[in-house]
Amino acid sequence: MLTDKQIALLMAVALLALCALPGLSSPDQFKWTGNAFNSNTNTANDNWNDENNWENISNEHDRKWPSTQGDVVTIDDTSPQAEVEQNKDNNLTINSLTLGDGHTLNLTQGLTIGATLECEGTVKLKGNGTLTVTAAFRVYADQDTTITFESGYEYGNLHVVGGA
DSSP states (O other), X not given: OOOHXXXXXXXXXXXXXXXXXXXXXXXXXXXXXXXXXXXXXXXXXXXXXXXXXXXXXXXXXXXXXXXXXXXXXXXXXXOSOOEEEEOSOTTEEEEEEEEOTTOEEEESSOEEXXXXXXXXXXXXXXXXXXXXXXXXXXXXXXXXXXEEETTOTTXXXXXXXXXX
């Protein structure tokens, strides 16, 4: 038979273990820097899965780029590379994405946004992937927001689905 003290200790250990599970602890916050450079071709590298393109602001889990459903992602402000190519994983799911003025999201693979996609200013969506927004698709009216579908769901293979 366990004493009250032993039960309390076991519960505390179980709670700590639950908090360490992915998705249950606080999300990582990533900001696009666009600093990656391919020295072989002398061009900027716009790959989602290049750690030199991201700053992990929270650094909670010591990861190098957004790759889990809890991640909060911001692609905004001036960076050397205005286009981001999501070419990492066909079933990549993140929590939220803010796509800022002058930036392009090129989906060569699928991307699911579990919470919110926010578009600010003039942004472009292109590629052959599927963009799924399961909760909210926000457009800021105070910034004359324009969303361009380069090969959009009306003209090509990019599919935008969901949104509440």
